[in-house]
Amino acid sequence: MADVTITLRPNGPLLVTGPVKLIDTEGKEYNLAGKEKFSLCRCGQTKNRPFCDGTHKECGWAAVDVAPQAP
Ligand code: FES
Structure with missing residues (x-):
């Protein structure tokens, strides 16, 4: 696996590491040029969707996402 x-x-x-395929909404695969590490935007402000271009630092976007503890 x-x-x-x-x-x-x-x-x-979202920092993605590992051998993955990234598929667009039409089912076409992005050419990651063999990269096994890349970042996906989650602030919605990037000019290079779906990838992060660093704009989140300029727009002041903030998120607090913490996984809940196991019971
Ligand atoms: S997370 Fe959106 S530009 Fe980086």
Whole structure:
């Protein structure tokens, strides 16, 4: 099984690491040029969707997403 990790960065993007395919809304695969590490925007302000371009730092976007503790 592929070892993929998605990490929520504090007030920032989703950091994706591992061998994944990224598919658009029409079913076409993005050319990741062999990259196994990239960031997906979650602030909605990037000019390079779906990838983070760093704009979240300028627009003041903030998120508090903490996984709940296991019971
Ligand atoms: S999270 Fe970085 S530009 Fe949106």
